[in-house]
Amino acid sequence: MLAKTWLITGTSTGFGKSLATFLAQKDDVNLVATARHTDQLAYLDQYNHGQILKQVLDVTKPDEITAAVAATTDKFGALDVLINNAGLGYFGTFEESDRDAVRYMFDVNVWGLVDMTRAVLPTMRSQGAGIIVNFSSIAGLASFPTLSFYHGSKHAVEGISASLAQEVADQGIKVMLIEPSGFRTDWAGRSSQKAMPKISAYAQFADSIEGSETGAHHEPGDPDKAAAIIYDQVMNHAEELPLHLPLGKFATDTAIAKYEKSLADFKAVREISLSADQPEEK
Numbered sequence: 084m085l086a087k088t089w090l091i092t093g094t095s096t097g098f099g100k101s102l103a104t105f106l107a108q109k110d111d112v113n114l115v116a117t118a119r120h121t122d123q124l125a126y127l128d129q130y131n132h133g134q135i136l137k138q139v140l141d142v143t144k145p146d147e148i149t150a151a152v153a154a155t156t157d158k159f160g161a162l163d164v165l166i167n168n169a170g171l172g173y174f175g176t177f178e179e180s181d182r183d184a185v186r187y188m189f190d191v192n193v194w195g196l197v198d199m200t201r202a203v204l205p206t207m208r209s210q211g212a213g214i215i216v217n218f219s220s221i222a223g224l225a226s227f228p229t230l231s232f233y234h235g236s237k238h239a240v241e242g243i244s245a246s247l248a249q250e251v252a253d254q255g256i257k258v259m260l261i262e263p264s265g266f267r268t269d270w271a272g273r274s275s276q277k278a279m280p281k282i283s284a285y286a287q288f289a290d291s292i293e294g295s296e297t298g299a300h301h302e303p304g305d306p307d308k309a310a311a312i313i314y315d316q317v318m319n320h321a322e323e324l325p326l327h328l329p330l331g332k333f334a335t336d337t338a339i340a341k342y343e344k345s346l347a348d349f350k351a352v353r354e355i356s357l358s359a360d361q362p363e364e365k
């Protein structure tokens with residue numbers, strides 16, 4: 084059996100660690116597990132069987148991106164699956180969010196994913212095959228208070244991915260968006276800065292921002308189950324890979340409700356929309 088080569092960003096904790104741990108036990112996978120600090124990847128040592136490469140990679144550093152992709156193709160001769168998993172959060176009202184902090188979040192969540200994807204596309208095009216799995220979120224489909232900039236970053240991931248999917252379909256390359264709701268990872272805790280409201284008009288949001296910290300690691304989603312689902316989709320359902328894969332009850336119920344409501348909203352204003360066009364030319 085010819086093994087598929089997977090490269091995952093952000094495998095120190097959370098979804099990335101669960102997926103790396105799962106894949107490290109599969110004979111049909113060559114695993115490139117990346118992290119900002121490779122000493123965070125000692126958990127993989129027990130599986131060291133020649134099909135695992137640990138690679139330092141901060142997705143905001145272009146030279147490390149280039150080196151990681153080169154190391155992957157040098158060792159395994161291919162790069163079949165890219166998992167753009169690395170990501171951060173930010174809780175705060177729109178008006179009170181720190182501009183530098185949310186810019187950095189966009190550097191990781193959006194530009195890191197973009198730069199990684201652009202770095203692997205030449206290899207995937209020359210192979211005539213490849214799968215790009217982009218971690219979005221239910222926050223890429225629906226929006227809630229105190230997450231405006233996180234929503235912005237994940238909505239960007241959605242739009243970029245959906246367009247890219249159409250551009251590369253003829254090259255044998257597929258794109259899948261993972262859209263989880265709350266999962267037990269470090270995301271809501273250490274990976275998300277929190278700006279508590281100072282303006283009294285926003286005091287009502289303090290509880291929900293605080294709740295994101297205290298609720299961390301109590302979410303319903305199990306990242307080990309997500310890892311098994313992603314492996315199964317990529318290895319056994321590549322031909323019919325969905326563009327959207329919400330994970331978790333809240334994610335899928337919210338996505339369906341959001342789109343049902345949007346459909347009704349768009350139909351309600353259809354006549355107004357049509358009235359904005361010039362009459363059709365004969």
Ligand SMILES: NC(=O)c1ccc[n+]([C@@H]2O[C@H](COP(=O)([O-])OP(=O)(O)OC[C@H]3O[C@@H](n4cnc5c(N)ncnc54)[C@H](OP(=O)(O)O)[C@@H]3O)[C@@H](O)[C@H]2O)c1
Binds near residue numbers: 092099171271
């Ligand atoms: N958990 C959820 O409820 C949830 C829901 C929807 C979507 N997501 C998305 O899932 C993805 C994974 O997050 P997670 O939930 O597994 O949280 P996590 O446990 O905090 O993991 C985040 C990972 O991203 C890495 N990372 C952060 N900045 C990086 C950078 N500049 N370069 C490379 N790696 C970097 C972290 O590495 P360090 O250890 O070095 O910080 C860590 O490995 C994110 O894109 C997140 O937005 C999570």
